[in-house]
Amino acid sequence: MSMQTLTVTTSTTTYPVIVAEGALTELAGQLAALGLRGRPWLITDTNVMPLHGSALLAALRTAGYDAQAIAVPAGEASKSIEVLGQLYDWLIAGGVERRDVILALGGGVIGDLAGFAAASVLRGIAVVQLPTTLLAMVDAAVGGKTGINHPLGKNLIGAFHQPRLVLADTATLTTLPPRELRAGWAEVIKHGVILDVGLFTELEQFATAVQGSGDQLAIDARMTAIIRRAVAVKVGVVSRDEREQGERIILNYGHTIAHAVETLSGYGHILHGEAVAIGMHAEARIALALGLCDEALVERQHALLCAYGLDPTLPPNLDPAALVAATLRDKKVEARKVRWVLPTAIGSVVVRDDVPEAMVGW
Ligand SMILES: NC(=O)c1ccc[n+]([C@@H]2O[C@H](COP(=O)([O-])OP(=O)(O)OC[C@H]3O[C@@H](n4cnc5c(N)ncnc54)[C@H](O)[C@@H]3O)[C@@H](O)[C@H]2O)c1
Numbered sequence: 001m002s003m004q005t006l007t008v009t010t011s012t013t014t015y016p017v018i019v020a021e022g023a024l025t026e027l028a029g030q031l032a033a034l035g036l037r038g039r040p041w042l043i044t045d046t047n048v049m050p051l052h053g054s055a056l057l058a059a060l061r062t063a064g065y066d067a068q069a070i071a072v073p074a075g076e077a078s079k080s081i082e083v084l085g086q087l088y089d090w091l092i093a094g095g096v097e098r099r100d101v102i103l104a105l106g107g108g109v110i111g112d113l114a115g116f117a118a119a120s121v122l123r124g125i126a127v128v129q130l131p132t133t134l135l136a137m138v139d140a141a142v143g144g145k146t147g148i149n150h151p152l153g154k155n156l157i158g159a160f161h162q163p164r165l166v167l168a169d170t171a172t173l174t175t176l177p178p179r180e181l182r183a184g185w186a187e188v189i190k191h192g193v194i195l196d197v198g199l200f201t202e203l204e205q206f207a208t209a210v211q212g213s214g215d216q217l218a219i220d221a222r223m224t225a226i227i228r229r230a231v232a233v234k235v236g237v238v239s240r241d242e243r244e245q246g247e248r249i250i251l252n253y254g255h256t257i258a259h260a261v262e263t264l265s266g267y268g269h270i271l272h273g274e275a276v277a278i279g280m281h282a283e284a285r286i287a288l289a290l291g292l293c294d295e296a297l298v299e300r301q302h303a304l305l306c307a308y309g310l311d312p313t314l315p316p317n318l319d320p321a322a323l324v325a326a327t328l329r330d331k332k333v334e335a336r337k338v339r340w341v342l343p344t345a346i347g348s349v350v351v352r353d354d355v356p357e358a359m360v361g362w
Helices: 023-033 048-062 081-093 108-123 134-140 170-175 178-195 197-213 221-240 247-252 255-265 272-289 295-307 320-328
Strands: 005-009 014-020 040-045 068-072 101-106 126-131 145-150 153-160 165-169 340-345 348-352
Touching: 005 221, 014 023, 014 221, 023 048, 023 126, 023 165, 023 170, 040 048, 040 081, 040 108, 048 068, 048 101, 048 170, 068 081, 081 108, 081 145, 101 108, 108 126, 108 134, 108 145, 108 153, 126 134, 134 178, 134 221, 165 170, 170 221, 178 197, 178 221, 178 247, 178 272, 178 295, 178 340, 178 348, 197 221, 197 295, 221 247, 247 255, 247 340, 247 348, 255 272, 255 320, 255 340, 272 295, 272 340, 295 340
Parallel strands: 014 165, 040 068, 040 101, 101 126, 126 165
Antiparallel strands: 005 014, 145 153, 340 348
16 A cells, blocks of 8 residues: 555654555554554544444454544534533543544544544544545545634634544545535545646546446546545645645635635535535636636636536625625635635646735626
C-alpha cells in the first residue's frame, strides 16, 4: 500500500493519507506502524456502525486491541455541544488516557465531532480519520479542521487538530446513498478546477466511460485513483497553508455562493455538495463577467457537473438581493469585503475582493 500513500507535511506535523479500496483492513497494522498502541475509541454514527463499524471493531479486537465503540445519531445535528458532552462522558468514564487514539469513522460530521473531542479531551489525544463519504475523503478528513456547530451558526466552535493518519477506504462508498455520492463529486470537480487540470480531464474521460457502461456506482481501481488524485490536491494545499492564512482559501471556490444558497434555502433541503455545484457555476459566471475566464470554461465545468448528476442552476426562487446579503455574512468576509475565488482557466484560480455586488446572483 506504500505506493498509494500521500503525505501531509506542515510546519508542525507530518502524517500519511492512504486512499485505497479495502484500506480499513490495514488499520490495525497502520496503528502499530505509527506507534499508536493505546486503546482505540471508535466514534461513528448510527448509519455507519452496522455497515462498517461493527466489522472494524471486531477486526481491531482480533488484532489484540482493547477497542471501544460508540455510535451517535447520524446527521448534522450531532455536531452539537450536547453530543460532544456525551462523548466526553463516555471517554472519561471509560478511563481514556493520553496515549489512546480516537478513530473517527464516518462522514464529515463524525470527522469534525470526533476530531474536536480528540483535540480537547485530556488537552488533546491522537485522532485517526477514517472517512466513509466521498466529501469527507476529498475534503473534511484531511487538514485538521475540527469542530461543532453553535445555534447561531455552523462550525463556530472548534480547533485545528491534525490527525495522525487518514485512511480512506473507497470500498465503503458502495453503501453510500447515491445522492450523497453525487454531492461528493462536486468537491472532486472543484479540486480539478482550482488546481489540477489533469484531474479535470480524467473526470471528463471517466464520465464518458461510465456513461458508456451504464455502471455508475462501481467503485473500482480507476475511481479510487481519481479520488486519490483529488485528495492529493487537498493534501498539497494544507501542507502549504495549514492555518488558512493564504492559499488554503482557494478550497473555498464555489462556497461563498454555496453557503448563501444553503442559508436561504434552509439547512437540510439541499446537500452541501449540491450547493457547491450551484456555487461553482455562479462563481465561474462572475469570473466570466469580469473577463477573467472565457465562456468555454463555464460551459466545460457546467457539462462536467451535469455529467456527475449535479444540477448547477441557481434556484429560480432565490432573491438576488438576499443572496448578496447572505454572501456578506460568509466567514471568509474581511472588512465587509467578500474574498471571491474565481477561475481563470481549468486548474487555476485567483482571489478577488473587488467584485461589484451587481455581479452576484444574476
Ligand atoms: N473539517 C473540514 O475541513 C470540513 C470540510 C468540509 C465539510 N466538513 C463538514 O462535513 C460535514 C458534512 O459531511 P458529509 O457530507 O460527509 O455528511 P455526513 O457525515 O452527515 O454523512 C452523510 C450521510 O451519509 C451517511 N454515511 C456516511 N458514510 C456512509 C457510508 N459509507 N454508507 C452509508 N451511509 C453513510 C451518514 O450517516 C449521513 O447520513 C458538515 O458538517 C461539514 O461542516 C468539514
